[in-house]
Amino acid sequence: MAPRHDQARSMDRRARSGHRARVRRDHHCCERHPARLVKSAFSKMRAFDSVADVLFVAPATEVAPQLLGGTISVDGVTLRITEVEAYLGVGIDPGSHAYRRKGVKNATMFGPPGHLYTYFTYGMHVCANVVCSPEGEASAVLLRAGEIVEGIERASARRVTSRVDADLARGPARLTVALGITLADDGTNLATGRVRIQLPSVQVPFEQSPRTGVSGPGGEPSFPWRFWIAGEPTVSSYRRAASR
Numbered sequence: 001m002a003p004r005h006d007q008a009r010s011m012d013r014r015a016r017s018g019h020r021a022r023v024r025r026d027h028h029c030c031e032r033h034p035a036r037l038v039k040s041a042f043s044k045m046r047a048f049d050s051v052a053d054v055l056f057v058a059p060a061t062e063v064a065p066q067l068l069g070g071t072i073s074v075d076g077v078t079l080r081i082t083e084v085e086a087y088l089g090v091g092i093d094p095g096s097h098a099y100r101r102k103g104v105k106n107a108t109m110f111g112p113p114g115h116l117y118t119y120f121t122y123g124m125h126v127c128a129n130v131v132c133s134p135e136g137e138a139s140a141v142l143l144r145a146g147e148i149v150e151g152i153e154r155a156s157a158r159r160v161t162s163r164v165d166a167d168l169a170r171g172p173a174r175l176t177v178a179l180g181i182t183l184a185d186d187g188t189n190l191a192t193g194r195v196r197i198q199l200p201s202v203q204v205p206f207e208q209s210p211r212t213g214v215s216g217p218g219g220e221p222s223f224p225w226r227f228w229i230a231g232e233p234t235v236s237s238y239r240r241a242a243s244r
Helices: 005-032 034-044 051-057 060-067 152-158 172-179
Strands: 071-074 077-087 116-121 125-132 139-150 195-198 207-209 226-228
Touching: 051 060, 051 125, 060 077, 060 125, 060 139, 071 139, 077 172, 125 172, 139 152, 139 172, 139 226, 152 172
Parallel strands: none
Antiparallel strands: 071 077, 071 195, 077 139, 077 226, 116 125, 125 139, 207 226
């Protein structure tokens, strides 16, 4: 039986009121939990071609596990990513280069997403990171380890101290040597530059823990931003920060 006109008007008012309430709830949810909105958009846009404009605009903590199983290619050498760490920006992450402010050395980390951020550490090693978040916010994913799947002869020639193939890029400094990434690659567009990234077609299962070797508050369990593919022999060993 069809509703009477007065019943229909009442039902219509209730429906419109319910819709507005749902919209308000959704809006407030996104205000309180912006990462949920980012994650939703992120999952729908993975197939887009524009890496810089779509994927890496999310925070590094969202992007990091999504890179596992993807590849980095440089001049004939390709690495499958098996371990990463996420770092956030100013005033948020005490373990990050960007925690205090923007400077000359970390400027790339504040730049457009989807670019490579390289830096020198311990006076001898180069480390490589994928810049994330909107320009100016500063977050990045450190490439910690991977498996060389193409160009293994060239990678082996660069990493002469490695006795087995699994050690060629087992650690962030070894990774850059094996791939031939240098400080000169800082700021490279990962969609069009010398260093290229290709995303996995599906997200692989992963594990996570506090970041390795990070001292102070940023190394605590409340920052479980190290992600890796379980059972991979190329993943580096976890180590706590040295006591000072």
